[in-house]
Amino acid sequence: NAGVTQTPKFQVLKTGQSMTLQCAQDMNHEYMSWYRQDPGMGLRLIHYSVGAGITDQGEVPNGYNVSRSTTEDFPLRLLSAAPSQTSVYFCASTHRAENIQYFGAGTRLSVL
Amino acid sequence: AQSVTQLGSHVSVSEGALVLLRCNYSSSVPPYLFWYVQYPNQGLQLLLKYTTGATLVKGINGFEAEFKKSETSFHLTKPSAHMSDAAEYFCAVSDTGNQFYFGTGTSLTVIP
Numbered sequence: 223n224a225g226v227t228q229t230p231k232f233q234v235l236k237t238g239q240s241m242t243l244q245c246a247q248d249m250n251h252e253y254m255s256w257y258r259q260d261p262g263m264g265l266r267l268i269h270y271s272v273g274a275g276i277t278d279q280g281e282v283p284n285g286y287n288v289s290r291s292t293t294e295d296f297p298l299r300l301l302s303a304a305p306s307q308t309s310v311y312f313c314a315s316t317h318r319a320e321n322i323q324y325f326g327a328g329t330r331l332s333v334l
Numbered sequence: 335a336q337s338v339t340q341l342g343s344h345v346s347v348s349e350g351a352l353v354l355l356r357c358n359y360s361s362s363v364p365p366y367l368f369w370y371v372q373y374p375n376q377g378l379q380l381l382l383k384y385t386t387g388a389t390l391v392k393g394i395n396g397f398e399a400e401f402k403k404s405e406t407s408f409h410l411t412k413p414s415a416h417m418s419d420a421a422e423y424f425c426a427v428s429d430t431g432n433q434f435y436f437g438t439g440t441s442l443t444v445i446p
Contacts, residue, residue: 226377255434262343264424264438265378280433312377314434321366321385323426323434325377 224248228313228326235303235333243298243329245313251324253316254296258282258309259328265312271296303333336361336427340437348445353397353412355440357425360406367408368426368434369399378424384408395419420444 229244247254255270257280267280271290285307287299296315300307310330314323341356359365366385370378382393389401395418399410408425425437 257436262438265436267433267435270433314378321428322368322380322383323378325370325379327377328375 226313226315226324226326228311228329230329231327232330233332235300235331237304237333239303240299240301241303243300243311243313243331245296245298245326246294247296247313247315247324248294249315249317249324250293251315251317252293253318254290255280255314255316255323256286256288256296256298257312257314258307259312260309268298268311300331305333307331308333336365336429336433336435338425338427338435338437340423340425340440342440343438344441344443346443346445347415349417350414353410353415353419353442355410355423355425355442357399357408357410357437358406359408359425359427361427361429363429366428367399367401368428369393369397369408369410370424370426370436372422372424372439374421381410381423415442415444417444417446 226247252273256268257265269288271277313326337360339358368383369381372378382391384391384401392398397412426434428434
């Protein structure tokens with residue numbers, strides 16, 4: 223049981239480049255979410271999904287897109303990277319009955 | 335709307351001393367409350383949670399927290415700090431269990 227798997231662990235982009243951060247969970251959780259973590263700001267919700275085919279915006283959605291075609295996968299897309307998107311990104315899935323979020327190990331992204 | 339305030343972004347304690355990390359929350363509905371710990375370069379892992387019932391909640395690694403509705407607080411304590419407790423600690427609140435709102439975190443340093 224791998225839990226929540228994020229790839230890549232590290233990434234360096236140039237301004238304007240695009241990329242997709244991958245997130246997969248093998249716990250059959252309906253709810254998944256993406257956060258960014260910045261010093262002194264805690265975790266801020268980017269997008270979330272309550273099930274396959276359903277996504278919604280969180281607190282800081284601008285510059286990011288998501289889709290949820292399967293229960294297992296919830297990729298986060300940066301269409302045109304900006305230095306302000308330099309951050310650590312965490313994916314999480316929620317066991318609704320237990321009401322617990324499980325986190326991946328994170329992706330450290332630098333945009334130059 | 336839900337929100338979390340963690341008082342003190344940095345806390346230092348001596349090894350063997352009491353650990354007290356403060357968390358106050360705002361919630362329009364009976365909240366679910368959580369403490370997560372983040373070790374360097376890792377994701378967040380659950381320390382403990384409060385949903386309903388007993389207001390004193392025990393978690394892993396000797397930590398516990400008490401839900402005080404009248405004070406809207408959920409402070410985290412440990413009687414005796416260990417070097418391995420050095421980490422970042424996040425308090426979080428949730429209403430339905432779908433959306434979680436995190437505090438800005440408290441960095442705990444344990445002095446030998």
